[in-house]
Amino acid sequence: MPDTPPAYHHLSWAEFHRDTRELAKRLIGKQWQGIIAIARGGLVPATIIARELNIRLVDTICIASYDNEQQVDAQVLKQPEGDGEGFLLIDDLVDTGKTAQIARESLPNAHFVTVYAKPLGRCLVDEFVTEFAQDTWVHFPWDTELNYSAPLAER
Numbered sequence: 116m117p118d119t120p121p122a123y124h125h126l127s128w129a130e131f132h133r134d135t136r137e138l139a140k141r142l143i144g145k146q147w148q149g150i151i152a153i154a155r156g157g158l159v160p161a162t163i164i165a166r167e168l169n170i171r172l173v174d175t176i177c178i179a180s181y182d183n184e185q186q187v188d189a190q191v192l193k194q195p196e197g198d199g200e201g202f203l204l205i206d207d208l209v210d211t212g213k214t215a216q217i218a219r220e221s222l223p224n225a226h227f228v229t230v231y232a233k234p235l236g237r238c239l240v241d242e243f244v245t246e247f248a249q250d251t252w253v254h255f256p257w258d259t260e261l262n263y264s265a266p267l268a269e270r
Contacts, residue, residue: 119250122251129258134230134244135160139167141242151176151225153218156207159257160230166204176221180214199225208253212236233255
């Protein structure tokens with residue numbers, strides 16, 4: 116069986132904002148002490164959720180696990196104090212679960228949410244909005260640029 120190339124999904128800002136607001140709706144009703152964003156991917160959804168839930172305390176856990184489109188050995192660069200009790204732990208996507216596992220071990224009592232999930236990592240989060248196939252590479256709007264696209268007839 117030949118190797119198939121990965122699929123790509125390009126998220127628009129509108130799509131990402133809609134999905135993140137949907138996640139925020141699911142989190143209403145509990146008094147959260149604050150948010151801990153997994154930097155960098157979790158910073159944007161954390162900002163949207165902080166606004167929607169009127170949360171002012173936002174911190175980060177900084178875990179480096181990607182170099183462009185390549186996963187590398189994860190390294191914790193910054194970690195907040197405590198075990199996460201009463202906090203939302205937020206990331207944009209749980210993929211293989213390597214970063215999520217480190218975050219979960221560092222903050223075991225946080226309520227861990229992501230906007231998107233893939234099958235290998237979804238068991239590590241408490242809630243997510245949309246699932247992608249494991250072989251889909253998700254391009255977030257902050258990682259892409261708008262460019263001119265020639266008409267099909269000219270290609």
